[in-house]
Amino acid sequence: xxxxxxxxxxxxxxxxxxxxxxxxxxxxxxxxxxxxxxxxxxxxxxxxxxxxxxxxxxxxxxxxxxxxxxxxxxxxxxxxxxxxxxxxxxxxxxxxxxxxxxxxxxxxxxxxxxxxxxxxxxxxxxxxxxxxxxxxxxxxxxxxxxxxxxxxxxxxxxxxxxxxxxxxxxxxxxxxxxxxxxxxxxxxxxxxxxxxxxxxxxxxxxxxxxxxxxxxxxxxxxxxxxxxxxxxxxxxxxxxxxxxxxxxxxxxxxxxxxxxxxxxxxxxxxxxxxxxxxxxxxxxxxxxxxxxxxxxxxxxxxxxxxxxxxxxxxxxxxxxxxxxxxxxxxxxxxxxxxxxxxxxxxxxxxxxxxxxxxxxxxxxxxxxxxxxxxxxxxxxxxxxxxxxxxxxxxxxxxxxxxx
Amino acid sequence: xxxxxxxxxxxxxxxxxxxxxxxxxxxxxxxxxxxxxxxxxxxxxxxxxxxxxxxxxxxxxxxxxxxxxxxxxxxxxxxxxxxxxxxxxxxxxxxxxxxxxxxxxxxxxxxxxxxxxxxxxxxxxxxxxxxxxxxxxxxxxxxxxxxxxxxxxxxxxxxxxxxxxxxxxxxxxxxxxxxxxxxxxxxxxxxxxxxxxxxxxxxxxxxxxxxxxxxxxxxxxxxxxxxxxxxxxxxxxxxxxxxxxxxxxxxxxxxxxxxxxxxxxxxxxxxxxxxxxxxxxxxxxxxxxxxxxxxxxxxxxxxxxxxxxxxxxxxxxxxxxxxxxxxxxxxxxxxxxxxxxxxxxxxxxxxxxxxxxxxxxxxxxxxxxxxxxxxxxxxxxxxxxxxxxxxxxxxxxxxxxxx
Numbered sequence: 001x002x003x004x005x006x007x008x009x010x011x012x013x014x015x016x017x018x019x020x021x022x023x024x025x026x027x028x029x030x031x032x033x034x035x036x037x038x039x040x041x042x043x044x045x046x047x048x049x050x051x052x053x054x055x056x057x058x059x060x061x062x063x064x065x066x067x068x069x070x071x072x073x074x075x076x077x078x079x080x081x082x083x084x085x086x087x088x089x090x091x092x093x094x095x096x097x098x099x100x101x102x103x104x105x106x107x108x109x110x111x112x113x114x115x116x117x118x119x120x121x122x123x124x125x126x127x128x129x130x131x132x133x134x135x136x137x138x139x140x141x142x143x144x145x146x147x148x149x150x151x152x153x154x155x156x157x158x159x160x161x162x163x164x165x166x167x168x169x170x171x172x173x174x175x176x177x178x179x180x181x182x183x184x185x186x187x188x189x190x191x192x193x194x195x196x197x198x199x200x201x202x203x204x205x206x207x208x209x210x211x212x213x214x215x216x217x218x219x220x221x222x223x224x225x226x227x228x229x230x231x232x233x234x235x236x237x238x239x240x241x242x243x244x245x246x247x248x249x250x251x252x253x254x255x256x257x258x259x260x261x262x263x264x265x266x267x268x269x270x271x272x273x274x275x276x277x278x279x280x281x282x283x284x285x286x287x288x289x290x291x292x293x294x295x296x297x298x299x300x301x302x303x304x305x306x307x308x309x310x311x312x313x314x315x316x317x318x319x320x321x322x323x324x325x326x327x328x329x330x331x332x333x334x335x336x337x338x339x340x341x342x343x344x345x346x347x348x349x350x351x352x353x354x355x356x357x358x359x360x361x362x363x364x365x366x367x368x369x370x371x372x373x374x375x376x377x378x379x380x381x382x383x384x385x386x387x388x389x390x391x392x393x394x395x396x397x398x399x400x401x402x403x
Numbered sequence: 404x405x406x407x408x409x410x411x412x413x414x415x416x417x418x419x420x421x422x423x424x425x426x427x428x429x430x431x432x433x434x435x436x437x438x439x440x441x442x443x444x445x446x447x448x449x450x451x452x453x454x455x456x457x458x459x460x461x462x463x464x465x466x467x468x469x470x471x472x473x474x475x476x477x478x479x480x481x482x483x484x485x486x487x488x489x490x491x492x493x494x495x496x497x498x499x500x501x502x503x504x505x506x507x508x509x510x511x512x513x514x515x516x517x518x519x520x521x522x523x524x525x526x527x528x529x530x531x532x533x534x535x536x537x538x539x540x541x542x543x544x545x546x547x548x549x550x551x552x553x554x555x556x557x558x559x560x561x562x563x564x565x566x567x568x569x570x571x572x573x574x575x576x577x578x579x580x581x582x583x584x585x586x587x588x589x590x591x592x593x594x595x596x597x598x599x600x601x602x603x604x605x606x607x608x609x610x611x612x613x614x615x616x617x618x619x620x621x622x623x624x625x626x627x628x629x630x631x632x633x634x635x636x637x638x639x640x641x642x643x644x645x646x647x648x649x650x651x652x653x654x655x656x657x658x659x660x661x662x663x664x665x666x667x668x669x670x671x672x673x674x675x676x677x678x679x680x681x682x683x684x685x686x687x688x689x690x691x692x693x694x695x696x697x698x699x700x701x702x703x704x705x706x707x708x709x710x711x712x713x714x715x716x717x718x719x720x721x722x723x724x725x726x727x728x729x730x731x732x733x734x735x736x737x738x739x740x741x742x743x744x745x746x747x748x749x750x751x752x753x754x755x756x757x758x759x760x761x762x763x764x765x766x767x768x769x770x771x772x773x774x775x776x777x778x779x780x781x782x783x784x785x786x787x788x789x790x791x792x793x794x795x796x797x798x799x800x801x802x803x804x805x806x
Contacts, residue, residue: 016460050480054487057419062487069498070483073476077453080473084457084465095472100547121547144503144524 002168003126004029007039007136007158011175012232013078014044019085025173025235026131027089035126037165039136039158040082042074050074064109068138068148072098075135075154083133094125095133098146103139103157105147112147114139114156117164134161152213159216163223170220170227171239172212177231178240179204179211182256182398186391189402193254194238195246200254203346203380207257217242253347253356256398258390260341262292263315264373266307267322269332272299279329280306280322287321289314293342293375293382303332307373309384312338340372341390343397344382357381363400369393405571406529407432410442410539410561414578415635416481417447422488428576428638429534430492438529440568442539442561443485445477453477467512471541471551475501478538478557486536497528498536501549506542506560508550515542515550517559520567537564555616562619566626573628574642575615580634581643582607582614585659585801589794592805596657597641598649603657606749606783610660620645656750656759659801661793663744665695666718667776669710670725672735675702682732683709683725690724692717696745696778696785706735710776712787715741743775744793746800747785760784766803772796 006029008022022038030036041047050071054062062070079095086093102118125132136154141147149156155172162170179201182190196204198221205214211229220227220242230239270276277296284291289310297305310318315336322334350356360381364371369392373384385393409432411425425441433439444450453474457465482498489496505521528535539557544550552559558575565573582604585593599607601624608617614632623630623645633642673679680699687694692713700708713721718739725737753759763784767774772795776787788796 019460053484057422057484057487058491062490066483066486066490066498069486069500070480073479073483076476076479077473080469080476081456081460083469083472084460087465087469088461095469097472097549146500 001033003035003165005037005039005158005162005167005170006173007154007171008173008232009154010041010044010046012173013040013082019082022082022232023085023089025232026086027091030091030131037122037132037134037161039134039154039161040075040078041136041154043078046074047071065145068109068146072138072146072148075137079133079135086131091131092129093131093133096121097135098138099140101134105139105141107141107143107147109147111150112139112141114160117160119164122165155213155216156219159219159225162225163219170225172227172229173232174211174229175231175233176211177234177237178229181402182394186258187395187398189399191402193240195241195243196254197246197348198242198244199379200346200348201242204255204257207259207342207344207346253345253350253401255346256394258341258343258394260387260390261312262309262340262342263312263336263338264307264309264340264384265315265318265336266305267331267334268305269303270306271330272302272304277306279325283321283325284318287317289318289321293373295373295375339387340384341387342382342384343390343393344380345397345401346380348379350379359400360397363396364393367392367396404436406438406568408440408442408561408565408570408573409576410557410574411576411635412557413444413447413449415576416443416485422485425485425635426488426492428635429489430494433494433534440525440535440537440564442537442557442564443478443481444539444557446481449477450474468548471512471549475541475549475551478540482536482538489534494534495532496534496536499524500538501541502543504537508542508544510544510546510550512550514553515544517542517563520563522567525568558616558619559622562622562628565628566622572631574631574633576633576635577614578634578636579614580637580640581632584805585797589661590798590801592802594805596643598644598646599657600649600751601645601647602782603749603751604645607658607660610662610745610747610749656748656753656804658749659797661744661746661797663790663793664715665712665743665745666715666739666741667710667712667743667787668718668721668739669708670734670737671708672706673709674733675705675707680709682728686724686728687721690720692721692724696776698776698778742790743787744790745785745787746793746796747783748800748804749783751782753782762803763800766799767796770795770799
């Protein structure tokens, strides 16, 4: 007998038929004698539809407290509908909202972080032999107000429960049957991996592989929870295990990813003085802009350039923030480019193989793809290329390493 | 400065335009310096749509706990959407779920009764000068599970808050501008009343006038809360005040109502012995069948008949319950008629005017409408007539008294 946490995303529970499919996956584990906790997202496009409704009332954006109140109704509906479906199989089941399941968060509405989980209620329901369905993505702050964890928050909810209850297994069901070396919809030769490390998964998640929310991977790494990524459509197919150390199947690089949600901003002709970069990034941090790649040119003629990337939706905020520094920051011009995309390779193996970067650049060069910016870390190399060349770049890089 | 509780039904908040209309009604009271608490139902047909979804999963009916979890999401959406609408007017506002507003109920899911309201949170929000939007129809039981109060429960929520917080005014907004002497859609000559007593309103609500939920009227009577029934479409028009004693406008009867949701059941040829009626109605009570009119014939030849009415949806349950008594209860036959409707007149004046019943029967007789059954109480007289003659019966009785 094991304690299993299973998480199903919105597309896995989008309609009655899919709910029944999920119910049967749960039934199998339950009937095998396991304790089963299921974390569910809102059905299909419910969250987006609710947000759309909210913005139709207030196009400038309603308060985040009320937005969280609204969208959290999405999981409330999905957990009860899934529970009703499980009832039709004759199994004991109970659905719990985030706060009923003991989730306490901070008060950053819409991007709240889990502070604590009090597992008393879940434990009591498991002791009664109930299948426990938990609303992902939501919790309660110290004012007794509902908060949400932000996009992909249900993954985080699942991992958090798994770590607090020391689950034997934490399965994240999606609509792909594991983690691939590249997005199989774009790269036909992409292969499914049996295992991947947390760090590699983190880089891939951040880079736009969109299989797992990266906060959930960080949490899994921190608490040593092994995750399995698998498909709710083919639950019998073994998925990809995400864990600390992977076995002998030493691939030089683990995966290739493309992220189109990128804007590049350059501040050209900054005075080459200490503290300039600090001013820029302090200001961006205050405006809550997440900066990804940062490049600073070598000083020349007493000036230097700073280039950085942000997600496309934060581009305007970033530019406005920099403009507000006028007077304290002198520069020649501020330029931005939204037609860029980031192509990256990830792999813990690469740091001991000096030829990796060269191989990547060669592949792109052979395909006549211009590299606009390069950024490297211990386990990844990213390049910015023109958006129009993104898919082709992904394919040539993938093929250079994977064949 | 006064404390005002305002309740808006689902049709009053069905879309963005109507939400804005409601927000402006609230704005007016708030800007006049009042503390404003607003109780809201789910938008439009949301509750019905959610129920339909649930029954599409389990046609036999899901567990009531999960149903309450599901449908309570309806008010969660409407309160946040109304709060967002009020935000666009630049006013401070906060939405509260039933449990956040302090509603504790018993555990009769889907028909829960309010046990207690802890008004601490509402008071704190009012002290911060917030407009407080409360989800009607819902609460929390002692297991920390969400319950709902049953149809029309939002009226009850509003009256309960008004009584706990000793509100100066409790306004129930509907899509009619007050309580009429008959349903104005059926009786063209119906008149709006300025005032009506709790008891008269209770009889009218029970009889199918469908203006106010009768549990809310009972509660208002118990705690002496004056209610105003008015329209959200013409909020400037004074509505009908429901209170303990009404003024001098002494009408002989207060209103006429028709209820088509009626089935008549007769047990014919029962043994004329003590305890027979007890057996029948004890059995019906166990099956949770609400019996309305009861008539027992005078015994003859050692047998008697019992006739009673139930709501149409409980007819089958009632018949099955009686059939289960076979062996302990002897009777010749069990008959039922679903093509009946109940037409009633209500008025505290009638008990001191012996001619009232005669006048009603005369009007029906003149119109060639056959009276199947008669039932009287201190403040009402009801007759059962053929469904096909219901509307005409309502009109002739109304005109006999109202002209």
